[in-house]
Amino acid sequence: MIRILPFGAFHNRQPLAYAPIRARLAGPVELVDTPSEAQILLISHHKDLELYGTRLLRLLAARPALRVVLLSEEPFWDSCWAPDPFSRYQGFATPEGVLPYAVLNHHTSAIYRAQRIPYFLLTDPRYIAHYRPLFDRNAGRSAAEWLAHFRDVPLDAGFIGEKRSHDRHNPAFPAQDVWGLSVFRSRFTHLCTAGRVLRAGKGWSDGPPRQELPDWHADKLALLDLRCRYVAGFENTHQADYLSEKIYDAFAVGAVPLYVAGKTHAVHRLVGPAGWLNFYAPPPKATAFDPRRRVTAPEAAAYAAVQARLATLFQDPAATETELDRLTTALVAEFRRLLS
Structure with a gap:
C-alpha cells in the first residue's frame, strides 16, 4: 500500500482527486490525512512550492524517507510557471535550504500517454x-x-x-x-x-x-x-x-x-x-x-x-475501462519507482 497525502492549494486538480481514478487506485494506494502517515506528499502546481516550500522542507527534515512529488495534469501550468517543465528530479530553493522533489507530468512520465481516450x-x-x-x-x-x-x-x-x-x-x-x-x-x-x-x-x-x-x-x-x-x-x-x-x-x-x-x-x-x-x-x-x-x-x-x-x-465501455486501467497502472508504477 502506497500512502499519499494530496497537499497544497491545487490538491483538487490532479488525478487522485477524481472519483473514477481514485476508485481504481483504492487497492494499491491509500489517501491519508496527515504528513506523519504519508510516504508521498503530492502537490500539483509549481505555485505550491512557492507557497509551502519551507514547510515541505521541514517535513522532509523530520522524515527523510518522505517524498515530495509534483504530479501535474496541466502542461499549461508547467510551461507558464515552472522554471524547468522537463526534468524529473529538481530542487526548489527555500530560505532554509533546497527542497528536493520529483516531477511527474506529460513530459517526464508516460502517465498521460493515452492509447485510445485522453x-x-x-x-x-x-x-x-x-x-x-x-x-x-x-x-x-x-x-x-x-x-x-x-x-x-x-x-x-x-x-x-x-x-x-x-x-x-x-x-x-x-x-x-x-x-x-x-x-x-x-x-x-x-x-x-x-x-x-x-x-x-x-x-x-x-x-x-x-x-x-x-x-x-x-x-x-x-x-x-x-x-x-x-x-x-x-x-x-x-x-x-x-x-x-x-x-x-x-x-x-x-x-x-x-x-x-x-x-x-x-x-x-x-x-x-x-x-x-x-x-x-x-x-x-x-x-x-x-x-x-x-x-x-x-x-x-x-x-x-x-x-x-x-x-x-x-x-x-471497455475502451474507457481499459484506458482507466492503463492510467492507474502507470500512476502506481511511477509512485513505486519514486519510493524504491
Whole structure:
C-alpha cells in the first residue's frame, strides 16, 4: 500500500482527486490525512512550492524517507510557471535550504500517454455521457449530408475560451516542441472577422466564468450544437501527449475542428490525421482565417469517417475501462519507482 497525502492549494486538480481514478487506485494506494502517515506528499502546481516550500522542507527534515512529488495534469501550468517543465528530479530553493522533489507530468512520465481516450475525458463520466448521443447522431450522416450541413449552418465559426494576452501565457520551448497557445488562440479569435462568428468566454462576452456554471461542458455543447461550420479546438499548450476535450467537442457539435498539432502529436493517432484543420507552425503564429471557406468533398469524407470512429469509441465501455486501467497502472508504477 502506497500512502499519499494530496497537499497544497491545487490538491483538487490532479488525478487522485477524481472519483473514477481514485476508485481504481483504492487497492494499491491509500489517501491519508496527515504528513506523519504519508510516504508521498503530492502537490500539483509549481505555485505550491512557492507557497509551502519551507514547510515541505521541514517535513522532509523530520522524515527523510518522505517524498515530495509534483504530479501535474496541466502542461499549461508547467510551461507558464515552472522554471524547468522537463526534468524529473529538481530542487526548489527555500530560505532554509533546497527542497528536493520529483516531477511527474506529460513530459517526464508516460502517465498521460493515452492509447485510445485522453486523460481529461476520464476524470468525470459526464464528458463521455454527453458525447454518446451526439456522436451516435453524427455517425448516421454521410459525407454528402455533412457538406449540405456545412453549407447551411447559421454561423461560420465558434470560439469559446478565455481571452489571454500576457507574456507569461506565451511560453516557447522549441527543442521540446512545446508552445503556449493561449495568446495564439486569442489572437486567432480576434483576427477571425469575416462571416458570422460566435465568441464567448472571459474577455469575449459578459456573464460569470464558465467554470461557475452548473455544467459548463453541457452548456458549451448546447451553445454550439449544429450551429457552426468551424469550431476552435485549440489547446492551452501544444505538447505531444496533451489533448483535452476541445477537439472532441468540436466534432460532437458537428463542426470542423480548428487545431494545432505537430507530426508527433497524439491527436493523429487518437482522432486521426484528417477531418480537422491544422494550423501548426513552429512557432505558432495566428493569421487571419476566413471561416466562410468551403469544406471540400475529400474533407467531408474524412470528417464523416472520424465521426463514425468516435461514435464506436464512446459507445464501448471497455475502451474507457481499459484506458482507466492503463492510467492507474502507470500512476502506481511511477509512485513505486519514486519510493524504491
